[in-house]
Amino acid sequence: MKDKRGLTIYFNDGSKLSLDFPKQSPNEAAAMMKLDDVLKKRYMLFEADSTFLMIPFENVRYVQLYPAPDSVQGHTYIKGASMTG
Numbered sequence: 584m585k586d587k588r589g590l591t592i593y594f595n596d597g598s599k600l601s602l603d604f605p606k607q608s609p610n611e612a613a614a615m616m617k618l619d620d621v622l623k624k625r626y627m628l629f630e631a632d633s634t635f636l637m638i639p640f641e642n643v644r645y646v647q648l649y650p651a652p653d654s655v656q657g658h659t660y661i662k663g664a665s666m667t668g
Contacts, residue, residue: 586605586606587603587605587606588603588604588605588606588607588649589601589602589603589604589649590602590646590648590649591646591647592627592638592643592646593643593644593645593646593647594642594643594644595642595644602629602631604629611652611653611654614652615655615656615657618655619657625639625640625641626638626639626640627640627646
């Protein structure tokens with residue numbers, strides 16, 4: 584489905600959390616504003632299964648998002664990479 588989005592958060596303790604959700608922004612510019620907001624505030628907020636989740640970056644090793652965006656304005660964005668380990 585074109586409007587399906589998701590992410591997997593990998594935590595410092597080795598655990599992970601995967602979430603699927605519908606498209607949240609009407610266009611690419613709005614999505615970039617949301618990304619900048621998350622990066623500045625250093626936490627992510629989610630409503631999932633009628634619960635509120637707040638995940639501070641200090642507990643996160645990395646976040647994997649799909650689908651990958653076409654570009655990430657204002658950031659170095661390497662495309663075409665492969666995960667090897």
